[in-house]
Amino acid sequence: MKLYTDPGNFQTLKLLISAEIGKKTVDIQEVKSEDHVVPYLSSNKLPVLEVYPNKYLFSCNAAGRFLLSQDEDNESAVDQWLDWESACLYPSVFSYLAAYANSNKVDNELAQNVKTLLKHLDNELKGKETIVGDNITIADVALWSTLYPLWKGKFVLKGCDNDFQVVNGWFTSLSDHPAFQKAVSVIFKGDDSVAMKTSLTQQPAPLRHIEDSKKQPVQKQQVQKQTN
Amino acid sequence: MATTGDTIQSISAYLGVKCGKITYDGPEKIPVMKGKTGTRKGFTTILKHLARAAEKQNLIGENLGEKAVVDQWLEFKTCYIDRCGAEKDTNQILKELNTYLSDKVYFLSHRVSLIDLALYYTLYTTIKELTFYDKQKYLHLSRWFNNMQQSNSIRQSSLYITFSKTQLYSGSAH
Numbered sequence: 001m002k003l004y005t006d007p008g009n010f011q012t013l014k015l016l017i018s019a020e021i022g023k024k025t026v027d028i029q030e031v032k033s034e035d036h037v038v039p040y041l042s043s044n045k046l047p048v049l050e051v052y053p054n055k056y057l058f059s060c061n062a063a064g065r066f067l068l069s070q071d072e073d074n075e076s077a078v079d080q081w082l083d084w085e086s087a088c089l090y091p092s093v094f095s096y097l098a099a100y101a102n103s104n105k106v107d108n109e110l111a112q113n114v115k116t117l118l119k120h121l122d123n124e125l126k127g128k129e130t131i132v133g134d135n136i137t138i139a140d141v142a143l144w145s146t147l148y149p150l151w152k153g154k155f156v157l158k159g160c161d162n163d164f165q166v167v168n169g170w171f172t173s174l175s176d177h178p179a180f181q182k183a184v185s186v187i188f189k190g191d192d193s194v195a196m197k198t199s200l201t202q203q204p205a206p207l208r209h210i211e212d213s214k215k216q217p218v219q220k221q222q223v224q225k226q227t228n
Numbered sequence: 229m230a231t232t233g234d235t236i237q238s239i240s241a242y243l244g245v246k247c248g249k250i251t252y253d254g255p256e257k258i259p260v261m262k263g264k265t266g267t268r269k270g271f272t273t274i275l276k277h278l279a280r281a282a283e284k285q286n287l288i289g290e291n292l293g294e295k296a297v298v299d300q301w302l303e304f305k306t307c308y309i310d311r312c313g314a315e316k317d318t319n320q321i322l323k324e325l326n327t328y329l330s331d332k333v334y335f336l337s338h339r340v341s342l343i344d345l346a347l348y349y350t351l352y353t354t355i356k357e358l359t360f361y362d363k364q365k366y367l368h369l370s371r372w373f374n375n376m377q378q379s380n381s382i383r384q385s386s387l388y389i390t391f392s393k394t395q396l397y398s399g400s401a402h
Contacts, residue, residue: 039327040324040327040328040330041324042320042323042324051293051296057296057297057300058300059296059299059300059303059304061299061303062296062297062299062300062303063296063300065292065295065296065299066292066293066295066296069292075276076268076273076276076277076280079270079272079273079276079277079299080268080269080270080273082272082299082303083258083269083270083271083272083273083303083306084258084269084270086303086306086307087256087258087270087306087307088254088256088258091307206307207307207308207311207312208256208311209255209256209257209310209311210311210313
């Protein structure tokens with residue numbers, strides 16, 4: 001299997017952690033952030049898993065779940081967390097990170113959006129070691145990977161560890177897992193914030209809900225305007 | 229484009245299971261279904277739950293590879309198709325789906341899955357409004373849609389959409 005990714009792409013953590021825990025061998029093909037991989041899509045969104053020649057998985061959560069290859073005790077609960085991660089958390093976190101990478105400063109409103117979601121996660125994780133059941137599932141891997149840049153590196157969301165102590169405990173405990181550590185070392189090669197900045201500014205922003213995005217423009221052009 | 233709630237209702241009718249009223253949660257308008265076995269949130273979550281309740285597991289995919297494809301396109305519906313505002317974006321999506329379907333009968337190659345059902349109901353109005361010229365331009369998508377609507381249990385009470393069997397325009401379309 002081939003895994004196409006640009007350097008410093010935090011979403012690739014989902015696939016690498018899953019492959020490591022699921023004991024799958026993936027051949028990493030490094031491409032540029034603006035490269036198109038999936039022939040039928042117009043978007044340059046990365047990473048992409050090529051399961052076999054010309055069969056692509058462009059959703060990181062679906063690809064991660066495939067690589068992890070688990071028997072899930074409660075599939076529906078896993079579905080629900082992946083729904084939330086892809087529809088709410090990831091678009092919100094990406095907007096915050098991309099605005100930060102573009103302008104070099106924190107956009108308070110975007111940071112607040114992320115904090116509202118972290119509050120929800122904090123409540124849901126109370127008394128639990130993993131988000132669904134007793135073992136690490138793709139739901140933990142997906143949430144942890146998306147939160148990684150808020151906790152570590154150049155674009156951290158200050159105060160997160162203190163304000164959301166339950167999430168912080170869960171995040172820290174997963175951070176000690178060898179599969180998570182290995183994935184970080186492959187993607188970020190030490191503290192490579194330059195590669196991460198390139199990825200954040202070149203990768204397409206996930207779309208926001210239409211009503212929401214009218215109030216809260218997050219498209220690239222608008223983000224760049226703030227820089228000027 | 230059909231609302232998410234309408235799409236879920238149509239699929240629930242197709243499956244022959246009850247889903248009750250769909251409400252929406254939060255600024256992202258996440259669909260919520262309250263049932264006897266608890267509350268479920270999210271488009272993919274609700275659809276897969278309904279398919280399991282109807283004991284039609286094959287609609288979710290019969291192995292990990294198929295399941296991943298189903299998950300991926302249902303996510304694409306929520307995070308991409310639903311969030312496209314302008315007509316230009318809709319055309320982009322139709323073009324992408326058309327290219328994807330160029331060598332397949334259905335999204336999971338040779339049999340109907342939740343993806344086909346979800347996209348059939350979501351895109352019904354959009355396809356209905358296409359001109360014959362556009363239907364020819366999106367040849368593979370049109371063929372897929374026409375295949376889907378041959379089943380009465382899928383089409384339900386919706387009007388049959390006409391596709392021309394003969395090529396109307398030549399040259400510029402390809």
